[in-house]
Amino acid sequence: MPELPEVDALVHFMGPRIVGDFITRTDIGELSILKTADPPLEAISGLEISGVSRVGKALLIEFDGLDLVCRFARAGWLIWHEQVPTGPVRMGKGPLGLRIHLASGAGFDISEAGTKKNASVSLVDDRTEVPAIANAGPDALSIDDDQFAALLADSSSRIKTVLEEQQLIAGIGNAYSDEILHTAKLSPFTPANRVDAEALLEVIRGVLGAAREALNDLPPAKVKTVKKRGLRVHGRTGQTCPVCGSTIAEVSYADKSLQYCPGCQTGGKKLSDRRMDRLLK
Numbered sequence: 001m002p003e004l005p006e007v008d009a010l011v012h013f014m015g016p017r018i019v020g021d022f023i024t025r026t027d028i029g030e031l032s033i034l035k036t037a038d039p040p041l042e043a044i045s046g047l048e049i050s051g052v053s054r055v056g057k058a059l060l061i062e063f064d065g066l067d068l069v070c071r072f073a074r075a076g077w078l079i080w081h082e083q084v085p086t087g088p089v090r091m092g093k094g095p096l097g098l099r100i101h102l103a104s105g106a107g108f109d110i111s112e113a114g115t116k117k118n119a120s121v122s123l124v125d126d127r128t129e130v131p132a133i134a135n136a137g138p139d140a141l142s143i144d145d146d147q148f149a150a151l152l153a154d155s156s157s158r159i160k161t162v163l164e165e166q167q168l169i170a171g172i173g174n175a176y177s178d179e180i181l182h183t184a185k186l187s188p189f190t191p192a193n194r195v196d197a198e199a200l201l202e203v204i205r206g207v208l209g210a211a212r213e214a215l216n217d218l219p220p221a222k223v224k225t226v227k228k229r230g231l232r233v234h235g236r237t238g239q240t241c242p243v244c245g246s247t248i249a250e251v252s253y254a255d256k257s258l259q260y261c262p263g264c265q266t267g268g269k270k271l272s273d274r275r276m277d278r279l280l281k
């Protein structure tokens with residue numbers, strides 16, 4: 001799932017290319033991607049794009065008085081076309097969710113790999129009509145020390161869960177929470193209210209800041225590969241921790257998994273992995 005650094009890379013790339021350009025046409029490839037009906041999507045045809053921005057993990061294409069809010073879910077991403085294909089779009093076939101044509105001849109797709117279609121696009125007069133935007137907590141890169149300390153003090157949930165909860169702090173997902181906790185040498189299962197908030201916030205800023213720097217000048221097609229290359233524990237089960245040399249372990253859930261280094265984060269102990277434990281019984 002694209003997180004704060006990746007969506008920032010999109011904003012950085014798209015801004016100079018689309019702001020001031022006009023939408024000439026929109027094609028829907030997957031009906032379920034469009035979550036709003038009023039105003040209709042055709043309302044943006046002929047409009048000038050006035051800005052591109054990010055809220056949490058969402059990308060916003062801005063018009064005078066309208067916002068197109070794009071949310072990528074787990075497998076969604078943006079495909080940029082210097083020359084956008086003009087042929088007809090086959091509905092319900094393949095990854096294309098929405099295609100935007102620009103007056104310059106360029107364009108972009110919101111696409112989603114796989115069979116689960118969870119990416120979404122909402123066209124709204126007021127961005128707070130989108131619940132994920134209205135309910136988003138402070139941004140992970142702008143939350144201040146006191147806000148973050150209060151947020152942790154209020155929760156006995158696992159720190160991993162708290163970092164991923166968009167309503168508490170926006171922008172961090174499964175990959176960067178693994179990376180942040182590894183750098184902070186914290187077990188993902190530590191209760192939030194037992195964490196040194198000041199130290200963790202410094203790590204959050206460092207990890208997200210470095211990721212953003214690495215990704216910021218890349219075209220969308222390169223962002224994922226470079227992101228993966230920069231990860232030290234996430235998605236690296238069985239590999240060697242670059243910090244201490246231990247073998248990176250994981251905890252699996254029904255639909256996702258987290259990775260951590262027992263050497264750096266849990267005093268050498270394996271965290272209980274209910275799925276693995278069940279398989280081994």
Ligand SMILES: [Zn+2]
Nearest residue numbers: 241244261264
């Ligand atoms: Zn380690």
